Amino acid sequence: ETGVTQSPTHLIKTRGQQVTLRCSSQSGHNTVSWYQQALGQGPQFIFQYYREEENGRGNFPPRFSGLQFPNYSSELNVNALELDDSALYLCASSLVSSGSKTQYFGPGTRLLVL
């Protein structure tokens, strides 16, 4: 069973640029959630995708957007990058119909905005 994978592992961008982060969910999982984790803080919920539709969003501006593909993998896009967007971006997958509420997190993508 393959775990959650994310790419790239590290990324450096400059203010104003756009970035796309990718997540492959654990085999068989149909739900992906994205989180932003600032250094020394707990993760903050960005949004969740279920069956290719956004299924809930946290307190993040519209320049944070996402996609989920038919194979349940997902992308997080951030436009007009700001310095405060520097963080570890985590995705987590789960299976809605399993009755289990366990989410499995990937190792994250560390984004640095200069």
Place this chain on the structure above:
Amino acid sequence: TQLLEQSPQFLSIQEGENLTVYCNSSSVFSSLQWYRQEPGEGPVLLVTVVTGGEVKKLKRLTFQFGDARKDSSLHITAAQPGDTGLYLCAVNAGGTSYGKLTFGQGTILTVHP
């Protein structure tokens, strides 16, 4: 204001010592989860507590859910260097839906050999 307040924020102890981490809120929750996160990795679920007053044990880790389901604690007995990491409590912010977790700010634990 944080929904979940964790304390302490930092804990640096020697191997063999005991410690307790707290997760407090003024809200009532149907369940609460504890995670551990190591550097370069995502959080890993340790336990889910669902019943007020519930106590769960995972080897040297003991988790308790408050009677009123507003708070929780994690106690580690005879800490080892392998216990080093960021400990996070979390609840589902989406009510009956899940996967939309709200985390506390975490407790960074360092256990020195």
